[in-house]
Amino acid sequence: MSEESPQVRPIEAAERVGIGVIGCGTVGGALIAALLSRSTQIADRTGTQLDVRRVAVRDLHKARDVDVPRELLTDDAEELVADENVEVVVEVMGTIEPARSLIEAALKARKPVVTANKELMALAGASLAKIAKENDVDLLYEASVGGGIPLVRPLRESLAGERISRVVGILNGTTNYILTRMTEEGVEYKTALDEAQELGYAEADPTADVEGLDAAAKAAIIANLAFGASVVAQDVHPEGITSITAEDIDLAGRLGYTVKLVAIISRHDNGSAGVRVHPVMLPADHPLASVRLSFNAVFVEGEDVGELMFYGRGAGGAPTASAVLGDLIDAAHNLRHGGSGRLARPGNATLWPLEEQSSAFYLTLDVEDAAGVLAAVAQAFGEYEVSIRSMEQTGVRGEAHLVFVTHE
Amino acid sequence: MSEESPQVRPIEAAERVGIGVIGCGTVGGALIAALLSRSTQIADRTGTQLDVRRVAVRDLHKARDVDVPRELLTDDAEELVADENVEVVVEVMGTIEPARSLIEAALKARKPVVTANKELMALAGASLAKIAKENDVDLLYEASVGGGIPLVRPLRESLAGERISRVVGILNGTTNYILTRMTEEGVEYKTALDEAQELGYAEADPTADVEGLDAAAKAAIIANLAFGASVVAQDVHPEGITSITAEDIDLAGRLGYTVKLVAIISRHDNGSAGVRVHPVMLPADHPLASVRLSFNAVFVEGEDVGELMFYGRGAGGAPTASAVLGDLIDAAHNLRHGGSGRLARPGNATLWPLEEQSSAFYLTLDVEDAAGVLAAVAQAFGEYEVSIRSMEQTGVRGEAHLVFVTHE
Numbered sequence: 001m002s003e004e005s006p007q008v009r010p011i012e013a014a015e016r017v018g019i020g021v022i023g024c025g026t027v028g029g030a031l032i033a034a035l036l037s038r039s040t041q042i043a044d045r046t047g048t049q050l051d052v053r054r055v056a057v058r059d060l061h062k063a064r065d066v067d068v069p070r071e072l073l074t075d076d077a078e079e080l081v082a083d084e085n086v087e088v089v090v091e092v093m094g095t096i097e098p099a100r101s102l103i104e105a106a107l108k109a110r111k112p113v114v115t116a117n118k119e120l121m122a123l124a125g126a127s128l129a130k131i132a133k134e135n136d137v138d139l140l141y142e143a144s145v146g147g148g149i150p151l152v153r154p155l156r157e158s159l160a161g162e163r164i165s166r167v168v169g170i171l172n173g174t175t176n177y178i179l180t181r182m183t184e185e186g187v188e189y190k191t192a193l194d195e196a197q198e199l200g201y202a203e204a205d206p207t208a209d210v211e212g213l214d215a216a217a218k219a220a221i222i223a224n225l226a227f228g229a230s231v232v233a234q235d236v237h238p239e240g241i242t243s244i245t246a247e248d249i250d251l252a253g254r255l256g257y258t259v260k261l262v263a264i265i266s267r268h269d270n271g272s273a274g275v276r277v278h279p280v281m282l283p284a285d286h287p288l289a290s291v292r293l294s295f296n297a298v299f300v301e302g303e304d305v306g307e308l309m310f311y312g313r314g315a316g317g318a319p320t321a322s323a324v325l326g327d328l329i330d331a332a333h334n335l336r337h338g339g340s341g342r343l344a345r346p347g348n349a350t351l352w353p354l355e356e357q358s359s360a361f362y363l364t365l366d367v368e369d370a371a372g373v374l375a376a377v378a379q380a381f382g383e384y385e386v387s388i389r390s391m392e393q394t395g396v397r398g399e400a401h402l403v404f405v406t407h408e
Numbered sequence: 409m410s411e412e413s414p415q416v417r418p419i420e421a422a423e424r425v426g427i428g429v430i431g432c433g434t435v436g437g438a439l440i441a442a443l444l445s446r447s448t449q450i451a452d453r454t455g456t457q458l459d460v461r462r463v464a465v466r467d468l469h470k471a472r473d474v475d476v477p478r479e480l481l482t483d484d485a486e487e488l489v490a491d492e493n494v495e496v497v498v499e500v501m502g503t504i505e506p507a508r509s510l511i512e513a514a515l516k517a518r519k520p521v522v523t524a525n526k527e528l529m530a531l532a533g534a535s536l537a538k539i540a541k542e543n544d545v546d547l548l549y550e551a552s553v554g555g556g557i558p559l560v561r562p563l564r565e566s567l568a569g570e571r572i573s574r575v576v577g578i579l580n581g582t583t584n585y586i587l588t589r590m591t592e593e594g595v596e597y598k599t600a601l602d603e604a605q606e607l608g609y610a611e612a613d614p615t616a617d618v619e620g621l622d623a624a625a626k627a628a629i630i631a632n633l634a635f636g637a638s639v640v641a642q643d644v645h646p647e648g649i650t651s652i653t654a655e656d657i658d659l660a661g662r663l664g665y666t667v668k669l670v671a672i673i674s675r676h677d678n679g680s681a682g683v684r685v686h687p688v689m690l691p692a693d694h695p696l697a698s699v700r701l702s703f704n705a706v707f708v709e710g711e712d713v714g715e716l717m718f719y720g721r722g723a724g725g726a727p728t729a730s731a732v733l734g735d736l737i738d739a740a741h742n743l744r745h746g747g748s749g750r751l752a753r754p755g756n757a758t759l760w761p762l763e764e765q766s767s768a769f770y771l772t773l774d775v776e777d778a779a780g781v782l783a784a785v786a787q788a789f790g791e792y793e794v795s796i797r798s799m800e801q802t803g804v805r806g807e808a809h810l811v812f813v814t815h816e
């Protein structure tokens with residue numbers, strides 16, 4: 001072999017990185033299954049061999065879908081974090097404690113952390129990011145918003161130089177499923193909810209989904225990413241879909257709109273960030289209007305980039321595990337090659353109070369079908385400086401149903 | 409100040425990184441405008457101050473939209489690459505040479521390169537990636553596919569652990585604009601093309617767009633990213649939209665389909681990658697079917713993640729510059745903190761010959777409206793083992809127009 005063959009080089013061995021996984025439920029199980037079955041393929045593609053070295057579970061003896069080798073299991077998550085063979089910690093157990101303490105311990109031990117924990121990131125994301133930065137180590141959380149949809153990395157890296165003006169997201173699959181069925185089948189809310197529960201899209205207690213709490217937590221995480229706003233879930237006043245009727249949806253359709261539950265995260269001129277969750281009427285040709293069933297989508301408006309949309313499965317074990325895996329490969333690469341802590345500086349945008357934000361509204365009034373009624377309504381709007389964009393009247397036998405769409 | 413206040417730390421100065429930009433046309437001008445006007449904001453957000461230190465142009469005296477300080481301009485791009493104050497090179501001049509030689513020189517001088525050059529990456533992406541790897545330096549090209557849409561980074565990083573089965577993309581805005589107008593207004597191809605040319609969406613010579621060559625180059629880049637396939641633009645046999653009639657689109661609509669020009673990049677069971685560009689009939693409720701006008705979108709199907717879609721502006725100065733800027737921030741970060749060369753190993757999937765790929769087809773036949781004609785046609789399909797999914801007959805006065813949609 002002559003010196004003229006520079007492309008002939010020794011085959012590089014993949015770098016091995018030891019992984020500890022806390023939690024082996026829907027997401028953890030799917031992740032471990034992927035890691036056990038595809039670890040060679042991932043090593044070929046990325047140069048990093050991800051070795052699962054420890055899996056922390058609550059009950060060592062519970063039957064699981066995924067066949068975790070018995071010697072990897074532990075019921076002591078603190079021991080997993082401290083184990084010197086564990087170099088990267090994955091937290092997929094959910095809820096606030098002990099997840100928060102375990103993540104803090106890992107970061108302080110300079111171990112990168114990958115988490116899918118929406119609740120925790122919406123509550124304590126800024127504080128955990130600060131600990132990660134102080135220890136010069138990665139804290140990655142792609143899976144905490146939008147399930148399998150790449151969203152955190154595009155917002156944090158691809159759009160790092162972009163001046164984002166607004167993000168509008170369908171962030172909850174349960175409510176989007178219910179609204180899609182109401183729209184396409186004309187059924188009432190309760191019927192659609194029952195169906196969603198039968199299919200496993202809605203929980204027995206659907207409150208967190210249908211009242212907008214789940215979307216509010218995700219909106220807080222997006223506000224931090226897109227605007228550097230220190231917003232926590234509790235700052236976001238959510239409005240859900242429980243009071244939407246089949247008639248509302250039908251009337252919206254006749255006016256050319258589709259009803260969706262969205263989170264709206266917007267930049268105010270004064271630099272503060274507005275964060276809201278409520279149902280909206282979207283023009284039928286808006287890209288978000290055609291997001292059906294349990295899919296999620298996030299629509300981003302930027303000064304230079306214009307309109308972007310990211311669409312996909314916002315929940316479920318395998319899609320969410322896919323997002324965790326992408327983060328895990330990134331964290332392992334950074335551990336070996338340096339380069340952790342992209343966009344480490346948190347911003348300082350404040351929250352823009354809801355009462356100062358403006359919107360166009362849709363409202364319906366049941367009135368007597370008599371001369372002068374519309375004039376009286378119009379006068380009332382005028383007194384409060386509400387400008388009307390469109391009006392439709394329906395009704396029978398002396399009663400009129402007035403539907404207004406206002407300007408902002 | 410006591411020791412109990414660990415959060416009070418000295419304000420860190422942003423790290424300055426020197427940038428050289430080769431090319432100051434539509435994309436280069438928009439990029440330089442963004443860098444000059446928002447450099448402090450970007451430094452606040454990312455910790456990196458991007459200093460434009462040199463801009464190479466063909467004609468020093470040409471009037472430009474962006475006000476580049478005279479002392480930054482040079483007409484010697486080689487000098488720019490060699491300049492020790494230039495630490496990262498941005499190539500936005502386009503075409504193959506001298507862009508290729510300049511990028512090679514920069515990489516060999518261990519300077520990271522950010523490029524928007526679709527033609528070059530589709531022709532020589534694998535070779536350039538190899539030089540980048542040998543010199544342990546970044547070669548980033550988000551802007552070469554899908555304009556402002558974050559696509560390269562999600563495919564390379566977020567989905568690095570995913571087993572992608574298929575990518576279907578609307579990758580050309582000009583043809584999507586033409587097809588949208590034909591669909592929504594019922595006009596013929598020529599009318600829609602004229603309109604696209606008047607609006608500046610189509611060039612005076614529209615061949616590269618309407619014959620599918622532009623989409624083919626982008627498809628080759630995606631095949632490399634998604635499957636590690638060493639595919640170049642010339643390997644992709646493109647079929648364009650010039651023979652599509654208003655009647656084809658109308659009939660497709662009546663059968664519940666929307667006509668789109670797409671690139672299809674798919675993984676074959678034997679590990680090879682199939683890459684095709686041709687018009688397809690998409691079910692009207694497919695997410696790509698509602699991508700209108702000059703927008704682009706890329707639909708990804710993965711084993712774990714399910715269906716994903718990325719949507720946005722696939723061309724234009726400001727959106728493309730936004731993608732370049734995201735890459736530039738990444739390259740500058742890696743230069744200071746290490747961590748370049750994510751997913752450095754190219755794959756070795758081969759190209760799957762077009763004649764071995766299968767599709768469902770749509771075809772129309774004009775026949776005599778007489779007994780026995782359909783039977784004869786059906787027999788011919790049967791002889792060649794073509795299975796029919798649906799058939800529609802239209803026609804007047806003794807002539808029949810038969811529209812078939814086949815199975816694969």
